[in-house]
Amino acid sequence: MPAFKIPLRQYVGLLRRYLRSQRSSIVWLGVLLAAGLVMQLVNPQLIRYFIDSAQGADSDRALWIAAALFIGVSLLQQVVAVVAAYIGENVGWIATNKLRGDVAEHCLRLDMSFHKSHTTGSIIERVDGDINALANFFSNFVITLLSNLLLVVGILALLFREGWIVGAGMTVFVVFAVYAIQYIRKYAIPYWGKLRQMSADFYGFLGEHLEGTEDTRANGATGFVMHKFHSLLRVWLPIRTRAFLGWASMWIATLVVFAIGNAIAFALCAYLWKKGAISIGTVYMIFYYTELMAKPIEKIRTQMEDLQKADASIVRIRQLLDTEPAIRDGAGTPLPRGPLSVVFDGVSFSYEEGKATLDGIDFELEHGRTLGLLGRTGSGKTTLARLLLRFYDPQEGEIRLGGVPIRDAKLSELRGRVGLVTQNIEIFQGTVRDNLTFYDESIPDERIAEVLSELGLDDWLRSLPHGLNTTLESGGGGLSAGEAQLLAFARVFLSDPGLVLLDEASSRLDPATEQRLEAAVTKLLRERTCIIIAHRLATVQRADRILILDGGRIAEFGDREALAADPDSRFSRMLEAGMEEVLA
Structure with a gap:
């Protein structure tokens, strides 16, 4: 199976x-790794000096010097390794966080069609899981790979210095080792890509159903969800097994290569020592270098293993970053201040090809006016609101706000000039202030308190232990449905929009709360254009x-009063029959 070609x-x-x-x-990481490389090459020379000195020295002075140097270099080598690891981890952490931020920001810029076709869990796996696999790639991949290659070259150069037979033999060993590892690697790479994709699918499924736990339990679908859960695990296991076998094959190949290297070293040392070409100290030094060579080759193998994971992650991240949003940012024509007029000129839109959701919509709403948008479920009311915010673009026609094509x-x-309040309210983990302003520090606390007071929430605000700095739970735990809905209204009016969209915004309110809201909304909608999507007549x-x-x-x-007075109008018949019944 071919490897990814990056x-x-x-x-x-x-x-x-x-x-x-x-x-x-x-630079510091490179310097430290170079220093560690030099110390690794020096230590075997000190050991040879110690052994040869022990055989022929008349005093212990040379032994003490060699031992002290060996211990000193070894300790310094450990300090250098710790500092290098610290710097490397910091480099990787900063780089992956920056990439994670870029990917998350790109996902937020993508249009709704992308988010409809990808589950939350799969996107999280892309943003977090795939990028975690690149941590080593950023932290020290190139430097570590280069330093280990230089260590191998340095060892071979020192072995050639001892004799061409030793140098040539170990060179053949290294070439064979690198080729064997690379050969096995190309069969393992594709399974890491499949493993990451399967992981994204699994966590996407898990996140989706954890969010819908109440519906799953209420409708008795727990058995189905668990069946799907185990089905995904059954698909995941063989993929994970193959990926693990790819990793294991590289590990086993490395062990075999090391055993072959030791055998070569023993054979060459025995031959040269019998000929009297090398001393016992040199025999040990060659054996030490052979053992030492296992470390850079093992590191290179590990780096190649990390690279195969990085290959899969880079491909998936690249595919995500190359995904272009269907909604392109405009040239920057400014929208007029104050209330915005709304014009739909021949607008047609469909989510699926051949199935129109909106077909040839033409109407104009003057600035400062309020439009009641009615229709059965599925008639296109919410889609019309989404088009005004450019969550989608129509396939035909043009929409203008304040005379400006959106x-x-x-x-x-x-999106700063068009405010939307829906029946589904998102409350985020954070303070009341952050939930209302979305971290806009320019909005003064006095303005927030004023809007909350207009909505009848001043008593609620005073009851909070830390006022606007009180932390709200994710999902709005601790808030009633009415309070959450009123906070959503406050969010919109703090942004001072020129057009307000109320998408069945009062559907979650009890009659008492809705009545309390009416006077405040009347005041807040003054000097603003408004479109109300509703199922209830009172709205x-x-x-x-x-x-x-x-x-x-x-x-x-048409005009509401004129349509109500016309017995032949559809709106008049709704009033007579009871709109809730007609629109059901």
Whole structure:
């Protein structure tokens, strides 16, 4: 099975981009590893000197000097190794965090179609799991690989210095060892890629069903979920086994190679010692170098193993980063201040080819007016709101806010000027202030307190132990549905939008809370354009215009009072029959 083919420029590009800011640390890491390399080459020479001196010395002075030097160099070598490991881990941690941030930011920029087709768990696995596999690649891959190669070259050079027979024999051993490891590696790489993909699928499934635990239990689907859970594990096991066997084959090959190396060293040393060409100290030195050579070859094997994991992760991360958002940022035409008019000009949109969700939508809502948007479930109401925020772009037609085509506006400005409140409220782990402002420090506490007071939450705010700095639980634990909904309203009005979208925003409120909200919303919607998506008649009583969707088309559009007074209008018949029944 072929290995991944990753161009060298991709490796170089990643290293250059994410290590550029750590040049000084990289230099120090290189210096420390070079120093360690020199000390590893010096120690066997000291041992030879010690053994030969022990055989022929008349005094112990030479032995004491050799022993002291050996111990001193060994201790210094350990200190250098610890410092190098510390610097290397820091380099890897900083680089992978930077890459993790880039990947997370890229995912946030991708459009809703991407997030609909990828589970939360699979995206987390990409952002965290794949990038963790690159930690060693960033921290010291190139330097460690280079230093170990230099150590092997240094050992061979010193062995050639002792005699060409020893040097040539060990060179053949090294070439054979590197070739064997590389040969086995190419069969192991593809399984690491499959393993990472399977891991992403598994955690995506797990995250999805952990979020829906209540629905799973309530509908008796626990058995199905566990069956799927075990099915994924059964698929995962053979892939993991093959990946492990690929790693094990490299490990076993290394052990065999080391055994062959020792056999070669023993044979050559025996031959040369019998000829009187080398001393006992040199015999031990050659054997020590042979044992020492196992370490860089083992390191090279480990680096190759990490590289095969990095290969798979780099391919998957590259694929993610190469995924272009379908929604392109506009050129930057500014939206006018104040309330925004809304124009849909021949807008058609479909999630799936051949199945239109909105078909030829044409209407205009003047600035400062309120539109009541009605229709059965699946008629396209929520899709219309998503198009206004450019979560999706229509396949045909144009949408204009304040006379500006929304494709021409910057996404950040567009979404800052259009506020959305839905029936599903997300409360994040963080303070009340952070949940309301999304970490915008420019909004003063006085303004937050003013908005909360308008929404009737001033007593609730005073009851909090630390006021705006009180920490809220993820998911809104400790908040009632009404309080969470009111906080969502506060978020929108703190951003001072020119257009407000209320997507069945009062559906979770009890009548008492909804009534309390009415006066505040009336005041807050003043001097703003508003589109209210609703199923209940009371919700659209504040609307100036009514638009009814049916099967993705406009069934009726006009002034609310005029439509209510026209006995032939669909809206009038809704009022007579009870809108909740008609729209059910």
